[in-house]
Amino acid sequence: xxxxxxxxxxxxxxxxxxxxxxxxxxxxxxxxxxxxxxxxxxxxxxxxxxxxxxxxxxxxxxxxxxxxxxxxxxxxxxxxxxxxxxxxxxxxxxxxxxxxxxxxxxxxxxxxxxxxxxxxxxxxxxxxxxxxxxxxxxxxxxxxxxxxxxxxxxxxxxxxxxxxxxxxxxxxxxxxxxxxxxxxxxxxxxxxxxxxxxxxxxxxxxxxxxxxxxxxxxxxxxxxxxxxxxxxxxxxxxxxxxxxxxxxxxxxxxxxxxxxxxxxxxxxxxxxxxxxxxxxxxxxxxxxxxxxxxxxxxxxxxxxxxxxxxxxxxxxxxx
Numbered sequence: 001x002x003x004x005x006x007x008x009x010x011x012x013x014x015x016x017x018x019x020x021x022x023x024x025x026x027x028x029x030x031x032x033x034x035x036x037x038x039x040x041x042x043x044x045x046x047x048x049x050x051x052x053x054x055x056x057x058x059x060x061x062x063x064x065x066x067x068x069x070x071x072x073x074x075x076x077x078x079x080x081x082x083x084x085x086x087x088x089x090x091x092x093x094x095x096x097x098x099x100x101x102x103x104x105x106x107x108x109x110x111x112x113x114x115x116x117x118x119x120x121x122x123x124x125x126x127x128x129x130x131x132x133x134x135x136x137x138x139x140x141x142x143x144x145x146x147x148x149x150x151x152x153x154x155x156x157x158x159x160x161x162x163x164x165x166x167x168x169x170x171x172x173x174x175x176x177x178x179x180x181x182x183x184x185x186x187x188x189x190x191x192x193x194x195x196x197x198x199x200x201x202x203x204x205x206x207x208x209x210x211x212x213x214x215x216x217x218x219x220x221x222x223x224x225x226x227x228x229x230x231x232x233x234x235x236x237x238x239x240x241x242x243x244x245x246x247x248x249x250x251x252x253x254x255x256x257x258x259x260x261x262x263x264x265x266x267x268x269x270x271x272x273x274x275x276x277x278x279x280x281x282x283x284x285x286x287x288x289x290x291x292x293x294x295x296x297x298x299x300x301x302x303x304x305x306x307x308x309x310x311x312x313x314x315x316x317x318x319x
Contacts, residue, residue: 009059009089011309014051016064016075019280022096022298023063029302035060039075047071049078056087061131061305066099066118067256067279073099073118077125084126092129092308093122094301096278097254101136104143119143131304133278133297134225134253137177149314151304153253153276153297154181158188160274160295161221166190170218172211172240174232182223185251192218196236216244227252227275230261230268237268247271254278255294257285266290 014035015023027034036052060083064076076093083091103114115136122130123146130144133151141148169191173182179195186193194213220240227233227250237248248270255275262285265273274293275281286292300317307314 009057011305012053012055012058012060012088013305014060014062014079014083016062016072016079018065018067018072018075019063019096019277021280022065022277022296022301025277025296025298026063026302026305029299030306037079045071047074047078049075049082051079051082051086054086055083057089059309060088060091061094061309062091062127063094063096063301065097065279066095067097067254068099073121077121080122080125080127090128091126092131092305093127094131094305096133096276096297096301098132098135098140101140104137104140115140116143119145129308131301131308133276133301134181136225138180149304149308151300151314152184152318153278153300154184154188155317156276156295156297156300157185157251157274160293161189164189168218168246170194170213170215170220170245172196172213172215172220172222172236174222174224174236178224181225185221185223189221191221194220196239211239211243215240217246218244219247219249220245221249221251223251225252226254226256227261227265227273228256229259230257230264233270234264234268237270241269250274255281257281257289262288 012035013027013032017039038050038052040048062079066073080091100114100118106113128146130148134153141150166189171182171186171191171193173179173195175196183193194211194215197210222233222236233250240248250270250273252275270291272291272293276297277294303317304314
């Protein structure tokens with residue numbers, strides 16, 4: 001990497017098409033315009049990208065979650081490549097959601113570790129830093145050979161729930177892997193902690209076997225990093241009610257909402273499902289989903305971008 005003085009470089013914000021509203025909100029929080037970029041498709045679907053402003057010597061931040069379709073990842077890679085070839089001083093990939101993060105280990109014969117592959121291609125494309133939010137597993141940071149700043153949505157959710165009475169509150173982890181996140185929420189809220197014992201008969205299917213912790217007569221908040229087909233959350237809500245839970249809430253940073261998710265969540269009887277805007281939710285899904293509350297992570301990401309640009313600590317944003 002060339003020896004450059006980034007403190008004297010201009011901050012430049014760029015966005016793909018995966019979540020334009022979030023990118024615009026981040027730009028507003030930073031009082032910075034989004035760089036003009038042309039992104040279009042050829043007749044066969046091939047992606048064309050052209051940066052319509054000068055980026056030479058500038059500190060570029062490309063905002064693009066990599067949720068499906070796979071074209072979102074390709075857009076990110078092509079934007080990075082275009083910025084590097086236009087002589088940007090540094091390129092930071094800002095991924096509100098890191099796609100393929102669930103495929104983080106070789107737990108079956110002849111399967112890919114796709115989370116590592118994505119890390120490789122992002123760095124190979126030319127990204128020199130990465131900003132992410134609530135990875136599926138913390139160890140994903142180690143998959144990158146470039147610096148990674150891993151942010152947490154917890155402060156945003158805590159602000160959302162700060163007015164709630166916490167005397168009869170229990171935070172519920174959907175499995176042992178989610179226990180650390182749930183413990184963090186419970187500590188911040190002064191609430192109890194419970195953990196689901198579940199098994200997966202097949203991908204995107206979950207069966208709750210037991211609940212470790214006292215939930216009888218309590219208000220429960222199920223916490224997870226994502227809600228995909230919502231099988232885990234819906235089954236967890238049923239299991240908690242069977243064990244006497246009075247009210248059930250849910251927190252999920254990334255709202256993928258695939259397949260039967262909306263139907264399952266509507267049938268689960270949540271008092272509220274709180275998600276962030278890391279992934280753009282279609283108007284059809286948001287209007288169909290009962291008791292959905294979307295909280296914004298734009299300010300959190302804007303502060304992280306600003307701290308990165310001015311070489312300030314990012315860890316202060318964790319509290």
